[in-house]
Amino acid sequence: MAPSSTSPPNGASDVTNTPKNILWTIEPIAGKGKGLLAAVDIKPSKLILSEAPLFTTECITSMETTEADLARALRALPKDSQRAFLSLHNNYPGKNPLSNIIRSNGYPLGPDSDVGGIFANISRINHSCRPNAVHSWNPLLNQETVYAVRPIKAGEEITLSYHAGGPSNTRKEILKEGFGFDCTCEICSLPETELKKSDGRLIRAQNLDDNIGNSESVRYSPAKVLKNCKTLLGIYEEEGIRDDRLSRLYFDIFQVCNMHGDQARASVWARKYCEQKKTSAGRDSIDLLETMPFVKDPSKHGSFGSTQDWKTEKKAVPKDLDNEAYEKWLWRETA
Ligand SMILES: C[S@@+](CC[C@H](N)C(=O)[O-])C[C@H]1O[C@@H](n2cnc3c(N)ncnc32)[C@H](O)[C@@H]1O
Known part of the structure; x- marks a missing residue:
């Protein structure tokens, strides 16, 4: 067992796991090697870990020299970082051990990045098809962050x-x-009848998502798309999905409303997106910072106003409705 209260290896910064604030420990997990266990109850939006990579794949100069490039970069690291790297899980034992440790543990440093990073602790976190935490690269910190998105006991x-x-x-x-x-997460390990139900919901979710992402449908049948968004949100709630699929759905709804000139609802959905990003990636998340201006003025976003069929001013958000009436307004269900 490697308790998280030990100092992180050189090059790895770990702001949350000081001896005074131990949120997790690294432990053996049945059937999955090692993994991170919560040491205390953790609430959504809590920063669990913020960590700089032990090293990145920027050192790789070509496919042919990958193993040699990695060996050189590894030798340049302090000894404890080298040990931390070499102790990571290798899912493909045999030839090219360094490349295969990267393959087993690397995370891209941002959604569009070709560069991968290896992390002493984050690389120990196992996969779930219904994760309770979300990771993202924060370019302002130059660190990968992990935030809780569901309550973790x-x-x-x-x-x-x-x-x-x-x-x-x-x-x-x-x-x-x-x-x-072979995934053995809690969803993939459900009893057959429950797994079937979950699969049914997730197949439906996929179909809805395809419709929501279809620009023709958004342009010509926005009312149907909005209805599908509501159904999809219901499936996410039922399945306990709070990862980036949820923030992406909020952003999609923002764009549907905005495309048809409905600035009031667009602003509400942009705010929901920002709040979810704050939960999953922190208040200094780039996605949040880039979207904040559209809460104030949705018309500044490129999606605004292909039509004015749903035209509203931003200030038209109702303030005096009860929850039920507000929800009806939000989903354009009122007459
Ligand atoms: C990035 S590592 C995670 C940490 C690793 N368990 C360890 O011991 O260092 C990924 C590997 O963990 C195991 N793993 C992760 N999630 C799993 C899951 N849901 N089911 C089964 N094995 C899993 C697999 O062996 C996978 O290749």
């Missing part, structure tokens, strides 16, 4: 999503092919 495993979405057979196939393991 002391003793519960902290989990991230390596790949999200779809019914269990699709997910299992992708995880096996892309990451080389």
Whole structure:
């Protein structure tokens, strides 16, 4: 066992796990090697970990020299960082051990980045198809952050999503092919009847998501798309999905409303997106900072005003409705 209260290896910064504030420990997890267990109850939006990479794949100069490039970069690290790297899980033992440690543990440093990072602690976090935490690269900190998105009980495993979405057979196939393991998360291990129900919901979610992402539908049948968004949100609630699928859905709804000139609702959904990003990536999340201006003025976003069919002013958000009436307004269900 490697308790998280020990000093992080050189190059790895770990702001939360000081001896005074131990949120988690690294422990053996049945069937998954090691993993992170919560040491205390953790609430959503709590920063669990913020960590700089031990090193990045920027040192790789070509496919042919990958192993040699990595060996050189590794030798340049302090001894404890080298040990931390070499102790990480290798899912593909045999030739090219360094490349395969990267393959087993690397995270891209941002959604569009070709550069991967290896982390002493974050790389120990196992996958779940219903994760209770979300990771993201914070370019302002130059660190990967992990925030809780659901309440996590002391003793519960902290989990991230390596790949999200779809019914269990699709997910299992992708995880096996892309990451080389058979997923045994709590969703994939549900009893058959429950798994079937969950799969049914997630197949429906996939179809709804396809419709919501279809620009023709958003342009010509926005009322139907908005209805599908509401159904999808209901499925996410039922399935306990609070990862980036949820913030993406909020952003999609923002765009549907904004595209048709409904600035009042667009502003509400932009705010929901920002709040969810604050929970999953912190108040200094780039996505949050970039979207905040559209809460104030949705018309500044590129999606604004292809039509004015739903035209409202931003100030038209009602203030005196009860919850039920407000929800009806929000989903454009009032006459
Ligand atoms: C990035 S490592 C995570 C930490 C690793 N368990 C360890 O011992 O260092 C990824 C590996 O953990 C295991 N793993 C992660 N999530 C899993 C899951 N849901 N089911 C089964 N094995 C899992 C697999 O062996 C996978 O290749």
